[in-house]
Amino acid sequence: MKEKELRRSMAVFTIGTVMQLTDLTARQIRYYEEQELVHPKRTDTNRRMFSLNDVDRLLEVKDYLAEGLNITAIKRMYSTERKEQEKALEKSQKNLTDEDVRRILYKEILNASGFNSGDSNKPWGRI
DNA sequence: ATTCTCACA
DNA sequence: TGTGAGCA
Numbered sequence: 649m650k651e652k653e654l655r656r657s658m659a660v661f662t663i664g665t666v667m668q669l670t671d672l673t674a675r676q677i678r679y680y681e682e683q684e685l686v687h688p689k690r691t692d693t694n695r696r697m698f699s700l701n702d703v704d705r706l707l708e709v710k711d712y713l714a715e716g717l718n719i720t721a722i723k724r725m726y727s728t729e730r731k732e733q734e735k736a737l738e739k740s741q742k743n744l745t746d747e748d749v750r751r752i753l754y755k756e757i758l759n760a761s762g763f764n765s766g767d768s769n770k771p772w773g774r775i
Numbered sequence: 776a777t778t779c780t781c782a783c784a
Numbered sequence: 785t786g787t788g789a790g791c792a
Contacts, residue, residue: 777792778791778792779790779791779792780789780790780791781788781789781790782787782788782789783786783787783788
């Protein structure tokens with residue numbers, strides 16, 4: 649199942665094809681590339697070549713934009729690692745777990761006492 | 776015919 | 785984001 653990913657990532661579409669596939673204007677597609685939402689390869693003559701993944705990404709961007717999100721918000725979603733994303737999401741939408749509260753309190757206590765060995769092996773890493 | 780970059784009555 | 789200019 650690795651051949652499939654290879655093909656999804658191969659750049660084979662011209663901007664014209666992508667325009668039809670996504671209903672986006674060339675201007676928008678180029679702008680989203682500028683915002684690093686997609687990274688089409690370039691041909692020897694400087695033509696953009698998009699992969700299936702790029703098309704999917706553009707379709708997602710299109711939806712998020714339609715849902716009222718701004719480009720910068722979308723940029724953060726892709727630039728941030730998924731794990732961090734989920735954690736950030738949990739903490740911003742749901743409530744902090746008891747473990748979270750204790751961890752934060754512990755950190756504050758250590759900082760207040762000026763004690764910080766910087767043990768990155770601890771679950772919470774360097775405090 | 777297409778796409779590219781750049782710039783803005 | 786749209787649009788037109790001047791290239792490749």
